[in-house]
Amino acid sequence: MNLVQDKVVLVTGASRGIGKAIATQFAKAGAHVAFTYLSSVEKGQALEKELSSFGIKAKGYQSDASQYAESEALVEAVLADFQTIDILINNAGITKDGLLMRMSEEQWDDVIRVNLKSVFNLTKAVIKPMMKAKSGSIINLTSIVGIKGNAGQANYSASKAGIIGFTKSVALELGSRNIRCNSIAPGFIETEMTGELNEATVEEWKKAIPLKRGGEANEVANVCLFLASDLSSYVTGQTIQVDGGLLT
Numbered sequence: 001m002n003l004v005q006d007k008v009v010l011v012t013g014a015s016r017g018i019g020k021a022i023a024t025q026f027a028k029a030g031a032h033v034a035f036t037y038l039s040s041v042e043k044g045q046a047l048e049k050e051l052s053s054f055g056i057k058a059k060g061y062q063s064d065a066s067q068y069a070e071s072e073a074l075v076e077a078v079l080a081d082f083q084t085i086d087i088l089i090n091n092a093g094i095t096k097d098g099l100l101m102r103m104s105e106e107q108w109d110d111v112i113r114v115n116l117k118s119v120f121n122l123t124k125a126v127i128k129p130m131m132k133a134k135s136g137s138i139i140n141l142t143s144i145v146g147i148k149g150n151a152g153q154a155n156y157s158a159s160k161a162g163i164i165g166f167t168k169s170v171a172l173e174l175g176s177r178n179i180r181c182n183s184i185a186p187g188f189i190e191t192e193m194t195g196e197l198n199e200a201t202v203e204e205w206k207k208a209i210p211l212k213r214g215g216e217a218n219e220v221a222n223v224c225l226f227l228a229s230d231l232s233s234y235v236t237g238q239t240i241q242v243d244g245g246l247l248t
């Protein structure tokens, strides 16, 4: 089913993990894909080739989503290359974990800047063209940790909780312009980000998940496709958990 045929999607942080799965699923579903990466230049170039093989237009941009001016320049470049942006997926994110007692100001600032300010930067930059087009779908990657909190992740959970509030506010502000804004809260998804966790922690997580396994990046990408397409035309301001039932 070509749910997003000929739509233009911009995905941040698509060189690996969930972002890469999103970019790939959208290309397979007929969308033209603009995507970003920060340091993984080779992976970004390889992905551009891979996506183009699906017969759609694909282009990767090296761009730091946490920088306001750089994000504005990115959106201008994407508009010049693709003419429009129908769907924005704010996926780029990092962790810098540690108990609050030991958390440095730098760990706090970095995570808030990359995870939360990036969502403001990119959303601010796309809303003008979306308002002009009188349509758009914005999807933000939050986390169940943004709903529930997590010891050792005060910075990360604060950034992800901020995304949920931002998502609802954007949905309220821009609903009348036919722009929808939703977020996705993954639980434990097997990517390089969770690959950093030790085996015992991973086993504990898995035991607590009703579906008894970690999620795959594709399973998050599928929900992105739903939120991007007309299948969700009456859904806005929501946070959809993709967590195997973990937070239930």
Ligand code: NAP
Residues within 6 Å of the ligand: 012, 013, 014, 015, 016, 017, 018, 019, 036, 037, 038, 039, 040, 041, 063, 064, 065, 066, 091, 092, 093, 094, 114, 141, 142, 143, 144, 185, 186, 187, 188, 189, 190, 191, 192, 193, 194
């Ligand atoms: P990942 O494997 O660590 O990949 C992160 C991606 O973000 C990479 O492509 C990275 O690019 C990019 N990135 C990092 N900083 C950036 C910046 N300043 N500007 C642009 N791109 C940047 O992470 P993931 O597991 O796929 O997670 C993707 C999203 O889902 C994140 O927002 C994460 O918080 C959220 N999430 C993940 C899980 C999970 O279990 N994995 C659970 C809940 C939520 P480079 O390769 O160039 O560095």
